[in-house]
Amino acid sequence: MRALIFGASGQVGMPVLSRLRAAGWSMDATSRVARGDVDGVTWHCGSLDAPPPTLPAACEAIFSCGPLDAFARWYAANGIDCPRVVAFGSTSARVKHGSPDPAERDVAMRLAEAEASLLGVARERGAAATVLRPTLVYGAGRDATLTRIAVLARRRGVFPLPRGARGLRQPVHVEDLADAAVACLR
Template identity: 55%
Template sequence: MAVALVLGASGAIGRFLLPRLVVAGDDVLALSRAVRTSDAPRLHWLRGDLEQALPPLPALDVLYSCGPLDAFARWYARAPMQAARIVAIGSMSIESKQASADPHERALAARLHDAERSLAATARERGAAWTVLRPTLVYGAGVDHSLTPLVRRARHWRVFPRVAGARGLRQPVHADDLAAACVAVAAQPHCAGRAYALGGGERLAFAAMLERVRASLPFRTVPLPVPLPLVRGVLALARAAGSTRLSPALVDRLGHDLVADDSAARVDFGYAPRPFRPDSACWDTTVPFSGD
């Protein structure tokens, strides 16, 4: 039995990680900014924010960070706490956006690099074993910022984009497969001090990925052909309006492969993600947490 703290417990990966830890017999502390009163056997919710002081914490066997890596690394460097094992979720954006034409995306990649270095340095100082997992496009809990927004718009407008020419390969990974990876890697001492790229179980063209999302919807939609120049123009307008999330550089990547070589993860801790076969539950935010 281990004592585990889960940061980002209400996010996509956290909501799948909590029940896995409880079933494994761990005593789980789950951090959320919102007030939660749904404690369950072996699960206790804490209210707090990494940018502020957290409630007092016991000595931890494992600390799982499922939220933004840069915020976690800053908090971990200044937090007076001890955890023997650290498992943190990063992002493959550390590689895919390193040479982006968009300065905001290059800055994100730099922040991820700095966060990984800071995490490693702090863990070494405290004698903790650390591992970073770098997933590709995450889906499965209805809270992602990539595919779920398309589903929401389709629900409202009953149309779904069909982007011709978007042939770059993608490797979407289900949040529950990442939760399983967190548990698996925490139990493997030889995975300490490493960062692992993690993709889903299937590589498919961006346009084909969108078609599978459309097929998963519980309502009918009309496919709407969207030429790449139009996508570029819309994103440019979004950037001019102040959006830093939607970048014209996204169009450039539609023709490039954004996949992960996760062979090391498959060998080191038995990583075995599912193929991309989404259903309507993947876009549903009402799936309960363990204890809700």
């Protein structure tokens, strides 16, 4: 079984890659940085906007663990033969569409358009597509949110709560997201 993974070097992409590898999948992974192949993983250097010409024409599954809007554009423009697509979007598609901040509304609009495009193109092609919408992602120590707050709290002994902060989020662990993405295959 062969999978194509975008964003495989990211917080969530890495555990997705390692789960598929452990399950015996062969993988084509992309990165904007040149990386050396390892057993079962062929790395292709390029971005979603300038995709490497070496990507396969067919595979059993595609995972998108990078920017959803760029992936949706790539998927619409690329006639890859693949029955299963699993892509990460964001809860922002739902919760920020009514934000007073125009930049947040723009994010929500771009995510919603990307989801609609991806799901529509997949439907036309007879492929099964799933979009997962995480909230705050943590667990790899690379996030700029919870990890920084935790470091600050540990150092200062206090948890800073900005005045008037009423937004609620349920953070999700990178390993749980990787489990969910791989479970989508079933």
